[in-house]
Amino acid sequence: xxxxxLTVEHLATGYGDxxxxxxxxxxxxxxxxxxxxxxxxSGKTTSLRAVAGLNPVHGGTMTYDGRPLESVAAHRRVxxxxxxxxxGKRVFRAQxxxxxxxxxxYSLKLRRKALxxxxxxxxxxxxxxxxxxxxxxxxxSGGQQQMVAIGQALMAKPRLLMLxxxxxxxxxxxxxxxxxxxxxxxxxGLAILLVEQAVEAxxxxxxxxxxxxxxxxxxxxxxxxxxxxxxxxxxxxxx
Amino acid sequence: MxxxxxxxxxxxxxxLVAIGYNIVFVASRSFNFAQAQLMxxxxxxxxxxxxxxxxxxxAVVLLAMIAVxxxxxxxxxxxxxxxxxxxxxxxxxxxxxxxxxxxxxxxxGSQPLDVPFVGAKGAITLLGGRLYTFELGLIVLAIVLVVVxxxxxxxxxxxxxxxxxxxxxxxxLLRGINVRKLAFAAFAVTGLLAGLMGFxxxxxxxxxxxxxxxxxxxxxxxxxxGGFGSFYGGLAGxxxxxxxxxxxxxxxxxxxxxxxxxxxxxxxxxxxxTGLFGQLQERTV
Numbered sequence: 011x012x013x014x015x016l017t018v019e020h021l022a023t024g025y026g027d028x029x030x031x032x033x034x035x036x037x038x039x040x041x042x043x044x045x046x047x048x049x050x051x052s053g054k055t056t057s058l059r060a061v062a063g064l065n066p067v068h069g070g071t072m073t074y075d076g077r078p079l080e081s082v083a084a085h086r087r088v089x090x091x092x093x094x095x096x097x098g099k100r101v102f103r104a105q106x107x108x109x110x111x112x113x114x115x116y117s118l119k120l121r122r123k124a125l126x127x128x129x130x131x132x133x134x135x136x137x138x139x140x141x142x143x144x145x146x147x148x149x150x151s152g153g154q155q156q157m158v159a160i161g162q163a164l165m166a167k168p169r170l171l172m173l174x175x176x177x178x179x180x181x182x183x184x185x186x187x188x189x190x191x192x193x194x195x196x197x198x199g200l201a202i203l204l205v206e207q208a209v210e211a212x213x214x215x216x217x218x219x220x221x222x223x224x225x226x227x228x229x230x231x232x233x234x235x236x237x238x239x240x241x242x243x244x245x246x247x248x249x
Numbered sequence: 250m251x252x253x254x255x256x257x258x259x260x261x262x263x264x265l266v267a268i269g270y271n272i273v274f275v276a277s278r279s280f281n282f283a284q285a286q287l288m289x290x291x292x293x294x295x296x297x298x299x300x301x302x303x304x305x306x307x308a309v310v311l312l313a314m315i316a317v318x319x320x321x322x323x324x325x326x327x328x329x330x331x332x333x334x335x336x337x338x339x340x341x342x343x344x345x346x347x348x349x350x351x352x353x354x355x356x357x358g359s360q361p362l363d364v365p366f367v368g369a370k371g372a373i374t375l376l377g378g379r380l381y382t383f384e385l386g387l388i389v390l391a392i393v394l395v396v397v398x399x400x401x402x403x404x405x406x407x408x409x410x411x412x413x414x415x416x417x418x419x420x421x422l423l424r425g426i427n428v429r430k431l432a433f434a435a436f437a438v439t440g441l442l443a444g445l446m447g448f449x450x451x452x453x454x455x456x457x458x459x460x461x462x463x464x465x466x467x468x469x470x471x472x473x474x475g476g477f478g479s480f481y482g483g484l485a486g487x488x489x490x491x492x493x494x495x496x497x498x499x500x501x502x503x504x505x506x507x508x509x510x511x512x513x514x515x516x517x518x519x520x521x522x523t524g525l526f527g528q529l530q531e532r533t534v
Contacts, residue, residue, distance in 0.1 A: 062423060063422075064419065064422070064423075083427075084422050084423070085422055085425050085426060085427045085428070086425075088423065088424065088425030089425055093423075094423050096419075096420065096423065100417055100419075100420040101420075102412070102413045102416045102417065102420065102421075103416060104412070104416055105409070105412060105413065105416075109409050112406065112409060113406075113409055113410060113413050113421075113424050113426075114424055116406060116410060116424050116425050116426050117424065117425025121406075122404070122405070122406055125406070162424060166424070166425060
């Protein structure tokens with residue numbers, strides 16, 4: 011197996027001095043999807059925020075592309091290829107879809123003209139966004155806003171894409187479409203870290219699964235070695 | 250017509266204050282209550298440049314802009330950056346403004362100083378009314394600034410980034426925008442513009458240490474009428490306040506001018522609580 015693009019080992023993090031994650035390790039490979047699962051409050055989002063640079067690291071290491079990530083400022087991590095799509099479709103609601111996508115490419119440090127030509131990549135992936143390009147992002151449906159959020163992240167030409175609950179609040183048919191797009195992105199060589207409540211949908215597309223509970227890893231395995239999905243579901247729902 | 254010109258030029262002064270508030274508000278969701286005092290310092294520096302040093306107008310403008318930008322940068326470092334939340338910044342920037350008023354009084358005294366304008370302070374006739382050249386300059390400056398800022402926010406990447414920051418600074422950070430740097434830049438630019446504005450308002454209002462607090466209040470009213478964060482709103486609000494003030498002073502007596510301004514404010518806020526051009530911004534979490 012090739013070296014992982016991102017290796018997180020014994021991560022301890024939280025909000026300010028408040029500790030939410032004690033000892034979490036996971037790895038993400040280029041061209042593969044790692045699903046990070048766990049029940050509400052288990053520390054999934056907190057871990058992603060630490061990788062993105064939003065939360066302070068209290069202990070452990072994060073190695074990205076062979077170098078430590080902890081000392082890199084959050085806005086510079088984007089330029090290194092780390093893109094984080096937050097939970098809850100955090101698009102810039104008052105700005106148009108096109109402006110949202112352009113902002114996604116901010117870290118490329120290109121002139122606006124040059125960025126405009128990058129938009130085609132995203133419109134190919136999500137044709138509906140081309141039709142809605144001049145509408146305020148806040149006026150779009152939930153699924154379309156999720157596409158804007160993912161499109162923004164892709165504009166930055168990431169190598170590592172972290173998706174936090176991309177299926178949250180979406181209709182089942184839309185979830186299927188979003189997951190299909192996520193699989194396509196994997197085929198293009200992206201390393202994807204997927205956080206999901208929808209365990210089955212995530213397991214369908216994932217290559218590797220890490221389950222955490224109360225800030226610690228309880229399952230860490232390639233998906234094809236998992237014979238009992240119920241065990242994973244139990245750990246995620248907390249029966 | 251002359252009365253309308255008087256109202257518009259007075260309104261332009263308030264609109265300029267509102268523009269200053271808005272730039273900082275858009276960039277950091279906070280108010281810089283020292284904005285009007287920064288402009289006042291700009292007017293004083295313009296006076297010193299014109300009268301004391303006898304510099305040409307272009308040098309005076311540059312001097313005022315650079316001096317006030319430096320002061321604004323200092324303000325950002327000591328009164329804004331170390332203070333975490335926006336509510337507290339209201340107090341610290343207000344305090345910085347009060348300090349500026351005090352310093353202005355120490356340096357330039359408490360007598361109003363007549364700031365010269367480009368060339369002589371001549372009056373011209375335009376569309377059946379008379380106004381001074383510096384009054385026309387004020388109106389044009391306010392309109393041009395608003396149009397330029399609007400285009401900047403729509404066309405330039407850094408402008409788009411500023412507007413994005415104002416909606417969700419964490420999401421902006423995740424798109425690779427250096428939020429802190431941009432917020433500082435916005436502060437420095439407001440200082441630069443406050444210097445420019447000071448050069449233009451000085452001939453109209455005179456340079457006097459107490460000018461800041463008078464402008465701060467009316468500028469805030471202009472902003473509230475127009476809607477926080479809206480540059481066209483601030484312009485419209487400024488002109489509205491100026492026109493109401495001028496007309497009330499002429500027809501009702503000068504003691505009614507402030508009263509009428511606040512009456513209009515209350516009326517607008519009763520009908521549209523977000524101001525004429527304001528938008529309610531919801532945020533899903």
